[in-house]
Amino acid sequence: MNAPGLMIAAPASGTGKTTVMLGLLRALCEDGLAVQPFKSGPDYIDPAFHRAACGRASFNLDSWAMTPGLIDTIVAQATGADLAIAEGSMGLYDGVASRGGAGHGASADLARRMGWPVVLVIDVSGQAQSAAATALGFARFDPGLPIAGVILNRVASPRHERLVRRGMEMAGIPVLGALPRRGDLSLPERHLGLVQAVEHPDLDRAIADYAAFLRDHADLTAIRQAAAGVVVGGGGALPPPPAQRIALARDEAFSFIYPHLLEGWRRAGAELQAFSPLADEAPAADADLVWLPGGYPELHAGRIAAASRFLAGLRRHAANRPVHGECGGYMVLGEALVDKDGGRHAMAGLLGLVTSYAQRRMHLGYRHAALLAPVGALAAGTALRGHEFHYSTILDQPDAPLAHVTDADGAAVAETGSRRGCVTGSFFHMIAPAA
Structure with a gap:
């Protein structure tokens, strides 16, 4: 039996998905839940951060590079977990373009296959009610992919939050959190992405700060209740070793x-x-x-x-x-x-x-x-x-x-x-x- 799950995704890279993912993993673990993390796409670095946040090995899932059977087998690693949470890559629908126009390798592919509702992290800096148009577009682009709600990131002020929430209410999009702008919560980066988890000078403290930030500004109960999923087979084999x-x-x-x-x-x-x-x-x-x-x-x-x-x-x-x-x-x-x-x-x-x-x-x-x-x-x-x-x-x-x-x-x-x-x-x- 698979654990219910969620996909933490965004309209684009750089919106704050990783901050939300790490804070959510740690906060739910602090609440006594066993949480199984995954990473959509071929990112080499994020899974180590996931493990540091929740104590469980994180696995990549990739709908272009992996067969459906291999994806199911890897997802079966969530056996014994209360909840599975996957972090998306790039924008929700970004993948390899095929001649038919469908995406392969996109976070949406995995969310759709696994039945994981999407929590969309939106950077609302520089806009207010217009952010709802972005959220509504993502919700309607693929009616078969449920959007559980949005987490608003980089909110400038209480007034800004009220305006953005008003737009989301008009669009019928649930708001699961509103995170104030915090420049001190960013992780250091270099040319291939984040500095590796093993190199971070005080990673555990940073993740604890993310968890406290999520507790103060997101509805963790509503996020947990939004989780869902389908049952898939997990009896296949992982890739074999190249030597003994x-x-x-x-x-x-x-x-x-x-x-x-x-x-x-x-x-x-x-x-x-x-x-x-x-x-x-x-x-x-x-x-x-x-x-x-x-x-x-x-x-x-x-x-x-x-x-x-x-x-x-x-x-x-x-x-x-x-x-x-x-x-x-x-x-x-x-x-x-x-x-x-x-x-x-x-x-x-x-x-x-x-x-x-x-x-x-x-x-x-x-x-x-x-x-x-x-x-x-x-x-x-x-x-x-x-x-x-x-x-x-x-x-x-x-x-x-x-x-x-x-x-x-x-x-x-x-x-x-x-x-x-x-x-x-x-x-x-x-x-x-x-x-």
């Missing part, structure tokens, strides 16, 4: 790996052996596969270049056993990394890749990849779906391509990844095998 014993880099430079993958690997009996390159730790000598996730190696390039034990252990492993890197991990497997100031740092040299963060260019989007060589137990020919998001530029990529890669529209992508001997790497983060 996996040495997994885990620290501030290597942290972007999807929680459902780790859960699936553990459930299948894989042994995950964490190590920290930034602490100059070598991967376990008995590992079958070394996996370097994405993260922020460009911020720690000097430390990585000086991590002699890590680099020597990585090279020993690569002599006869597989090593794979995703995005930031891929960059570290290369010959060199150029930081934002133009400084060149020698990396592992297991691939010929040279990347530059000084020549910034955003690469963002879903990826479909057909492997041309194995990645651990993932055989050549395996089709994968994933996501790419980075600002690095390739200066040199002399090795054979790892995969044939296309974007969500089927257009070829130049960043094919690389392979040399037992070493493979790609800029895309694997989410799931393609259907």
Whole structure:
């Protein structure tokens, strides 16, 4: 039986969804509820904040990259929870445009499938009654998707709140909260989004402040009562592990790996052996596969270049056993990394890749990849779906391509990844095998 759920969404990015999500998770946990968080879309960072807020691992749900069966299996992680709450990405209806005009990967897709009513967070700064037109448009755009109500964010004054509420009343849109403007409640950001949860200097206190803020200015009882959902099957399997014993880099430079993958690997009996390159730790000598996730190696390039034990252990492993890197991990497997100031740092040299963060260019989007060589137990020919998001530029990529890669529209992508001997790497983060 699924827990009833809600989707916390918004008309656009930057409206305050994460503040509301974290405050709501903590406040409901303080009230004694077991709350299961989810994140709509391929965001790498938000799930760690969710876990910090409520103590339960948060899982990504993605209607473009995942089959319906996999989504149902991941949602089944809510077994034993009183309530499921998902945080949307971008705007509620934003996804990959198809020729039929429907969105794929949109938060609305998941809310519709799961029967989760939407709580719409609206930034009302600079408008009053007109905010109701926005809310009404979202409510009517898809009559099959219930809008439970709105939380008004960045309210300027009591008079401003009265005017906005009057418009919502005229439109028949319930107001579930009105949050005054508070500049001190924002989380620090960098080029890929929020600064990672592990780097926040006092995250627990910040989340406690969000919870108190929600208690003072939102109707938590009405929000809880709005939750609903449909029963879905959850008997499917999570993606299988790429090896039995996996040495997994885990620290501030290597942290972007999807929680459902780790859960699936553990459930299948894989042994995950964490190590920290930034602490100059070598991967376990008995590992079958070394996996370097994405993260922020460009911020720690000097430390990585000086991590002699890590680099020597990585090279020993690569002599006869597989090593794979995703995005930031891929960059570290290369010959060199150029930081934002133009400084060149020698990396592992297991691939010929040279990347530059000084020549910034955003690469963002879903990826479909057909492997041309194995990645651990993932055989050549395996089709994968994933996501790419980075600002690095390739200066040199002399090795054979790892995969044939296309974007969500089927257009070829130049960043094919690389392979040399037992070493493979790609800029895309694997989410799931393609259907």
